[in-house]
Amino acid sequence: MATDLASAVGWQTSASAIQIAMDRINLEHLIDGIDINFIYVFDDCSESKAAGLASKLIMDANVSAIIGPTCNAVFTVCLPEAGDVKRRFMLAAYDLAMTTEEYVYLFAGPKSTAYEQTSSSKEVVPIWVDWSENPDGRDEEAKLAFMRTMVIVATPVQGEQYATFKKDVIDRMRLPPFNCIEECKDKQYREAAEYADQLHDTVYLYAILLNKTIEEQGIEQIANGSNIVTRGTGIEFSGMSGTVRMNGIGYRLPNMNLANLDSNATQRTIAFMDIDVTNVDWTFAIKDERQVWDAYGGQTPKTRPRCGYSGNSCPVNFFVDYIYIVIIVAIIIFLCCMAAVIAAYLVIKAKRNEELRMDDQWMVPTAMLHSIAKGKRESHHSSRSLQSTSTNTTGTTGVSSKSAFYPETEFQGYYVYLNEPVLARKYQVRVPIFKKDRAELRMLRSIEHDNVNRFIGLSIDGPIYMSFWKYCSRGSIKRGLGSAEIARRLQISSSTVRNVVAAIKKRGDASEKRIIRNDGLSLNRMASQLGIARSTVQSIVKNDLKLKSYKLRRGQYLSDKSKAMRLEKCRKLLQHFQVRRVSDVIWTDEKIFTIEPLPNRQNQRQLLSKDDSMSPKRRLAHNRLFPKSVMVWAGITATGKTPLVFIERNVKINSEVYQKIVLMDNLLPWVTQHFAGGPFILQQNWAPSHGSRSTLAVLEAHFPGFLDKNLWPASSPDLNPMDFSVWGMLEGKIAGKVFATVDDLKAALEVAWASIDDGYLRRTVNSVKKRLRACVKARGSNFEILL
Numbered sequence: 001m002a003t004d005l006a007s008a009v010g011w012q013t014s015a016s017a018i019q020i021a022m023d024r025i026n027l028e029h030l031i032d033g034i035d036i037n038f039i040y041v042f043d044d045c046s047e048s049k050a051a052g053l054a055s056k057l058i059m060d061a062n063v064s065a066i067i068g069p070t071c072n073a074v075f076t077v078c079l080p081e082a083g084d085v086k087r088r089f090m091l092a093a094y095d096l097a098m099t100t101e102e103y104v105y106l107f108a109g110p111k112s113t114a115y116e117q118t119s120s121s122k123e124v125v126p127i128w129v130d131w132s133e134n135p136d137g138r139d140e141e142a143k144l145a146f147m148r149t150m151v152i153v154a155t156p157v158q159g160e161q162y163a164t165f166k167k168d169v170i171d172r173m174r175l176p177p178f179n180c181i182e183e184c185k186d187k188q189y190r191e192a193a194e195y196a197d198q199l200h201d202t203v204y205l206y207a208i209l210l211n212k213t214i215e216e217q218g219i220e221q222i223a224n225g226s227n228i229v230t231r232g233t234g235i236e237f238s239g240m241s242g243t244v245r246m247n248g249i250g251y252r253l254p255n256m257n258l259a260n261l262d263s264n265a266t267q268r269t270i271a272f273m274d275i276d277v278t279n280v281d282w283t284f285a286i287k288d289e290r291q292v293w294d295a296y297g298g299q300t301p302k303t304r305p306r307c308g309y310s311g312n313s314c315p316v317n318f319f320v321d322y323i324y325i326v327i328i329v330a331i332i333i334f335l336c337c338m339a340a341v342i343a344a345y346l347v348i349k350a351k352r353n354e355e356l357r358m359d360d361q362w363m364v365p366t367a368m369l370h371s372i373a374k375g376k377r378e379s380h381h382s383s384r385s386l387q388s389t390s391t392n393t394t395g396t397t398g399v400s401s402k403s404a405f406y407p408e409t410e411f412q413g414y415y416v417y418l419n420e421p422v423l424a425r426k427y428q429v430r431v432p433i434f435k436k437d438r439a440e441l442r443m444l445r446s447i448e449h450d451n452v453n454r455f456i457g458l459s460i461d462g463p464i465y466m467s468f469w470k471y472c473s474r475g476s477i478k479r480g481l482g483s484a485e486i487a488r489r490l491q492i493s494s495s496t497v498r499n500v501v502a503a504i505k506k507r508g509d510a511s512e513k514r515i516i517r518n519d520g521l522s523l524n525r526m527a528s529q530l531g532i533a534r535s536t537v538q539s540i541v542k543n544d545l546k547l548k549s550y551k552l553r554r555g556q557y558l559s560d561k562s563k564a565m566r567l568e569k570c571r572k573l574l575q576h577f578q579v580r581r582v583s584d585v586i587w588t589d590e591k592i593f594t595i596e597p598l599p600n601r602q603n604q605r606q607l608l609s610k611d612d613s614m615s616p617k618r619r620l621a622h623n624r625l626f627p628k629s630v631m632v633w634a635g636i637t638a639t640g641k642t643p644l645v646f647i648e649r650n651v652k653i654n655s656e657v658y659q660k661i662v663l664m665d666n667l668l669p670w671v672t673q674h675f676a677g678g679p680f681i682l683q684q685n686w687a688p689s690h691g692s693r694s695t696l697a698v699l700e701a702h703f704p705g706f707l708d709k710n711l712w713p714a715s716s717p718d719l720n721p722m723d724f725s726v727w728g729m730l731e732g733k734i735a736g737k738v739f740a741t742v743d744d745l746k747a748a749l750e751v752a753w754a755s756i757d758d759g760y761l762r763r764t765v766n767s768v769k770k771r772l773r774a775c776v777k778a779r780g781s782n783f784e785i786l787l
Contacts (some may be wrong), residue, residue, distance in 0.1 A: 009042065009070045010193030012184045016172035017196040017240075020165065021203035030211045043069055064223055067202055087128055090145035091138060099145045101296045102305050108152040114259050115146065115267045116163075117191070124163045126265075132187075140694040143265050147295045150260045150270070154242030165200070165240050166192035201239035205246070208235055247276065263294045359438055362445040364457035364468055370416040371408075411533060417468060422456050427465040428534065429524040515540060523549070555782035556715050567780035569713040570772045576711060582768050583638035585681045585707075586671070589722035590653075593731075593749060595739040596627040628742050632749060633662050636726060637680075638765040642670050644753050646746055655692040663695075668702055682706040686714065718784055719771055721764045729756070 018038060025031060039061055043050035050069040057063045086107065093099050115127045125131060128142035169192040173180040183189075212231045213221050221227050232246035245253040256273040270292055274281040290298040307314040319326055408414065413424045433441075444455045456468035515526055515537065523541070527534040541547045558566065631653070633645040645666050647653060671680060682703040684690050691709070699706050717723035733752035739745040774783040 009045070010195065011040070011042070011070075012173060012180050012189045013191065014169065014193035014196035014199055015040070015178060016169050016175075017165075017192075017200040018203050019172055020168055021200045021207075024204060025207040030207045031214075034210065036207075039063065045070065065206055065225070067199070084130065084132070087130065087142050090128075090149070091142055093148075094141050094145040099148045101299065102301060103148050104301050105149040106152070107149060114151045114153045114257075115261060124160060137694075137698070140697065147261045147263075147265060150258060152273075153257050153259060154254060162197070162240065165197065169193075169196050197240035201241050201244050204237070204239060205232075205235070205244060208237070260292075261295060262291075355438065358442050362441045362455075362457040363461075364417060364459040364466075366459055366462040368417060369459070372414040372416060372421065413466075414471065415468070417456065420456075421471040422468040423471045424459075424466045424468050425531075427467070427528060429528050430465055431525075431528060433460065515545065555784065556717060558715060558781060562715050563780035565780070566713045566716060566775060569711060570719075570775040570780070572711055573707075574769070574772050574776070577769060577772075580679070580681060580705075582765060583762075584679055585683050585765070585768075586635045586637050586642070586667075587721045587765070588633065588635035588642075588667075588682070588684050589720055589727070590631055590633045590647075591722075591727050592629050592631050593734075593745060594627040594629040595742060595745050630742050630745060633666075634722065634726075634753070635667065636721060636761050636765065637674075638762045639758065640674055641753070641756060641761060642667060644746075644749060653687075653689050655689045655695050658689040659695055659698050663698055663702070671703075679705075683712060683720070685720075686712070716775075718782070719768065719775065721768060724771075724784075725764045725767075726756075729760075 022036070039057065041053045041057065043053055047069070054066055054068070057066060090099070090105070093103070093105070116124050117127050117129075117131075126143070128146050129139050130136055130142075170184075170190065172178070173184055173189075180189075209228050209231050210222055212235075213228055216231070217227070229250035230248055232250055233248035235244075235246040237244050243255050245255070247253055254273075254275050256275065257269050258271040258273065259267055259269050262268055269285045271285055272283040274283075286292050289300060293300050410428070411426050413426060415422055415424055441458060445457060448454065453472060454470040456470065459466045459468070514530065521529070523534050523537050527537045530537065541549070629649055631647040631649070633647065635642040643666060645662055647657070647661065651657060667682075680703075682699070682705075684706070686709055689695065713719070730749065730752050733755065734745075734748050737748065739748065771783070774786045777783065778786060
């Protein structure tokens, strides 16, 4: 027999089925006293040679029956009998996206195992499992592909019995009279041939026919082939290919099953088929059509695909088929929008100009202010006296010589504006003035009343903000109350004066209450709102209220359900780390870095002279809307750190990318070298690509003992050292630097990563237990304020 036809003929994987059939014949005493000799000839899959050999067997060897030919004509997609061919066929369909809900594949074959196969260890395993010495790791994808198939098989589906038969066929080929040892040692001869079961049933059927012919007609009729065929009427037995039923003209009446996989990849029978020569009797095992197609989401695949078999019958796409109309309409809409935008711009600009004109009423230019000498009594030209006593004037009214301007302080001063003395209130903090504030200033400037001290304006173009009010020569209420002669001059009792002083103190208590009410503001903002010095606010907070200022801290938002979950899992982790060591954990995470890091406005400074403060030398932090970036994966332990893994911006981290680039290409070699066979625990977040079935299979195979979802709490960056420490330190090392390219950014990250020492890693990892206890103490809530 030609070597290249061995797998097609299947002699090495089926011939011993005759011996198994003869054992059954002898056990049942069907043809006792009759010896049967078997002659093997090989036709090399040639029909002409097969015909010649058949004639030679009849004429020269005087055979009574011929089983053959060994090869049949191919009439559809024909797959070799090797166990992994169907799997490779379905994986190819999966890779071509031909296993969607529009596809159904129908397999037909004589085997009764349907979705099962026998491995090299003689165990029955699903057909999608790769049991070779070097599995490809695509069992999950193969299973999904086989869920788009149906199988027509002989009944009943026998499972273990059929597997035992197949094992016996292979084992007997190595024994006499076959002695197929060297020729049968290749992998392709480890599984019984497709038609081994039918060869067994054919030999057994022939023995039954001989037995029946001898009983009814005598031994002389056993060489009459046409007569023997008619003896098959009513014969029925359980063979290795299922139930064998024969009719009176030599045809087998098969009983077949139609089977498929449900949504859990479990094999089940859909229908039974009893077949005679002309008719098929269907019996449905599952009546509900939605259950038949539950692997398709309960939807029956359409006979005709959505876009037809040629792909040219898709529904009309308006934007594609009427592209010119769409473009014209879009241009018209664009022009209308542009006209509306221009009109809106002109209206807003006109309104803005009007607001600027009105703002000029309250804006006081610094250049128009003239300072009054400190402590001097001066006379200024004015339309009227600023003191109630009589004034000495010549020509125009002036300020009385008794008018006193007290020394300028940090918070107030005296100026002349438009020939009028004014009182200036100074503000040490420059705050932005918004639209609402400007409207309020315009309204305040318009107030004119005899009992209201008139607001003059606000100066914002100087080194500090100053508000200006009409100067009152009599001074403030506080100054008047401080005078020893106030009671005598006003002809009131001293108790009344004390009551007024108490009222002023009460106003101070109100300031304290206002400070407590606005405890979220800075001290500078409080001083600005209360109209007092920052040092005064600081003294009230520290000495009177006995309070301390704390910075606002950020924390992960946690619902009540999340807090309960965190509390439970933190307790489990503490128990887990009583048995295992925290130092054995590989803490991993991913983070995106951009070539334009955000500036730190508080700590990033530049030293310049006053003349250069507004020059081009002053650096600006330019930030694009979407700067170039790179995703970085890394991990640490108490004794070392993994290499940085860079994943480009246009690469989507799905299960395949995560398994190959991160786990297999980088993490597994590092773990093998770093731990040298010792114990380790992998920690990761549970993103979709990290928790898929295929990823879990890789983790079980190469990273056993990883922290699964039952141990690691979600929404817990404060428990992962990569989140609460390492990434921040890495950002700090490259802070303030702008990189021209992503490669420059990668190089800087590599340098910063290499500078991390083992002492830092040990301290960071060892703090995890402390954080777990703090999480338990905080009942699962944010706990960093307890550290």
